[in-house]
Amino acid sequence: MNSQTRTRLALTGLILAFLALTTLFLSNWSRRPVRLTTIPLVNTNFLDTATVRRSYADLVRAGEDLSDFDCSVCHEKGKAPPLRYDTNQNLIVPKEHSDIVMGHGRHGRNNNCFNCHNETNLELLQTRDGHAVKFADSPALCGSCHGPTYRDWEAGAHGRISGYWNHDLGAPQRKQCVNCHNPHSPPFPGRQPAPGPHPLRPMTASVEPEPNH
Amino acid sequence: MPPPAPSPNPNPAPPDAGISRRNFLRTSVVLTTGLAALAASLKPLLDMNDFPTMERFLQKYYKEMTPADMEKVLKRITDETEKQYGLRPHVRDLKPMDGVEFVYCLNLTRCIGCRKCVHACVAENNQSRNPEIQYIRVLKLPHGSLDLEKAEHDYNPEKVPEKGFFYMPVQCQQCKNPPCVKVCPVHATWQEMEVDSAGKRKGDGITVIDYDWCIGCRYCEAACPYWARRFNFTKPEIPKERLNPDMAYLGNRPRRQGVMEKCHFCIQRTRAGRYPACLEVCPTGARKFGNILDPNSEVSYILSTKRVFIQLKEEMGTSPRFFYYFDV
Numbered sequence: 007m008n009s010q011t012r013t014r015l016a017l018t019g020l021i022l023a024f025l026a027l028t029t030l031f032l033s034n035w036s037r038r039p040v041r042l043t044t045i046p047l048v049n050t051n052f053l054d055t056a057t058v059r060r061s062y063a064d065l066v067r068a069g070e071d072l073s074d075f076d077c078s079v080c081h082e083k084g085k086a087p088p089l090r091y092d093t094n095q096n097l098i099v100p101k102e103h104s105d106i107v108m109g110h111g112r113h114g115r116n117n118n119c120f121n122c123h124n125e126t127n128l129e130l131l132q133t134r135d136g137h138a139v140k141f142a143d144s145p146a147l148c149g150s151c152h153g154p155t156y157r158d159w160e161a162g163a164h165g166r167i168s169g170y171w172n173h174d175l176g177a178p179q180r181k182q183c184v185n186c187h188n189p190h191s192p193p194f195p196g197r198q199p200a201p202g203p204h205p206l207r208p209m210t211a212s213v214e215p216e217p218n219h
Numbered sequence: 220m221p222p223p224a225p226s227p228n229p230n231p232a233p234p235d236a237g238i239s240r241r242n243f244l245r246t247s248v249v250l251t252t253g254l255a256a257l258a259a260s261l262k263p264l265l266d267m268n269d270f271p272t273m274e275r276f277l278q279k280y281y282k283e284m285t286p287a288d289m290e291k292v293l294k295r296i297t298d299e300t301e302k303q304y305g306l307r308p309h310v311r312d313l314k315p316m317d318g319v320e321f322v323y324c325l326n327l328t329r330c331i332g333c334r335k336c337v338h339a340c341v342a343e344n345n346q347s348r349n350p351e352i353q354y355i356r357v358l359k360l361p362h363g364s365l366d367l368e369k370a371e372h373d374y375n376p377e378k379v380p381e382k383g384f385f386y387m388p389v390q391c392q393q394c395k396n397p398p399c400v401k402v403c404p405v406h407a408t409w410q411e412m413e414v415d416s417a418g419k420r421k422g423d424g425i426t427v428i429d430y431d432w433c434i435g436c437r438y439c440e441a442a443c444p445y446w447a448r449r450f451n452f453t454k455p456e457i458p459k460e461r462l463n464p465d466m467a468y469l470g471n472r473p474r475r476q477g478v479m480e481k482c483h484f485c486i487q488r489t490r491a492g493r494y495p496a497c498l499e500v501c502p503t504g505a506r507k508f509g510n511i512l513d514p515n516s517e518v519s520y521i522l523s524t525k526r527v528f529i530q531l532k533e534e535m536g537t538s539p540r541f542f543y544y545f546d547v
Contacts, residue, residue: 031259175492
């Protein structure tokens with residue numbers, strides 16, 4: 007093979023290589039950049055700062071229906087309504103109050119309505135030592151048993167706060183016990199978690215090939 | 220001996236080569252294909268469109284800017300943001316308050332792992348939605364251990380909390396001794412805390428980033444033991460209706476591709492006296508924030524009376540301003 011043939015072969019090889027590279031680049035064979043999977047916007051429910059429940063004071067402030075707290079519509083004033091228990095000494099919740107789940111305290115030890123409600127005036131609450139408490143002041147009633155938690159709540163360490171940490175610039179907004187806890191069944195309810203972190207690229211191999219562009 | 224006769228030129232000039240037709244065609248083909256390949260390989264450069272304006276290119280370092288400079292910069296950011304998102308934001312440069320040092324406390328007894336804080340943070344701080352950047356990572360850990368190797372962050376059950384687990388949200392710990400600040404080669408991130416010669420401390424302790432000064436080398440990301448820093452690998456994408464127009468220069472103003480970002484204790488809210496967004500959205504009140512220099516603040520009460528058990532990875536010597544505690 008003389009040198010001229012060699013040169014010719016090398017040049018042809020180079021031309022072919024360049025041509026192949028050009029086709030590769032133009033056809034975007036490697037499919038880069040990989041198109042990212044579209045992440046749906048998070049449901050705005052997860053951004054809601056409202057409390058789980060609304061307290062009596064909230065309802066009054068919002069000027070909403072307070073008929074739930076108007077006991078004398080059904081109950082006779084000044085007379086304690088009778089309570090009925092089943093054979094296991096569990097309170098039978100009357101059907102008018104079927105929305106109430108009695109779950110305050112473990113093992114049904116706190117299943118007596120009049121541990122917290124005033125027997126003769128149902129529109130009042132009452133502590134164990136006999137002090138009447140209005141619905142709007144319910145934290146005082148809760149605090150009569152849950153002392154340490156009440157102390158934390160007063161100091162701002164228990165429960166929700168919003169507004170201003172700097173009291174010179176604005177007032178912090180405190181929430182009451184019943185904003186989060188159902189007094190008849192106080193454990194905080196579980197909830198659906200918001201979506202977790204999204205990887206930058208899909209972790210699995212099941213990536214859909216992108217359409218030609 | 221007579222000098223030897225001059226020998227004839229051993230390399231006589233070649234006959235006039237000219238350019239043969241064959242050579243010309245061959246060279247042209249090689250050159251054309253070569254140039255075409257080069258052009259094709261350079262094609263991605265055409266897609267570059269985020270060239271800095273001269274104003275941004277010549278912008279001074281944050282700490283050297285005069286109020287007049289800053290005003291100009293804020294105006295530029297406002298205009299750029301309006302142009303990009305079609306919404307005129309309110310951008311401010313908020314300075315630390317006197318006699319305030321921020322501390323965050325998180326109650327591990329109360330956290331239920333619902334991740335509302337994660338998304339409230341994204342909404343407040345204008346993180347990219349696609350790809351989604353999240354400052355807070357909620358770790359799910361089995362009861363009875365704090366071994367982060369056993370932690371899981373992509374749990375997705377129907378309902379949280381799950382029995383037998385507790386949840387630990389991790390975000391920037393605003394360290395007193397931040398490793399991320401030490402490694403930054405251009406001082407684009409720093410702690411807002413200065414100690415003068417008399418030993419007097421000034422600043423609220425937030426570690427901030429100047430997104431216009433960051434070169435995107437990601438050293439800080441590597442240095443952070445909490446995995447708290449995030450990098451904008453692509454151009455951030457935020458729909459107009461989700462953009463938060465209340466912005467701060469060192470806080471939640473929109474970022475560019477190629478810069479770092481992280482939790483800054485919602486500087487645009489906290490330096491205006493308000494609580495951070497993650498705290499306000501927490502349904503259980505597990506998050507507490509305040510001024511540790513104020514003895515009547517919630518955080519002072521918690522740190523003095525509660526079972527505060529860790530600063531995360533205490534042994535690193537980073538001394539976080541973020542405390543985890545238990546109620547009972």
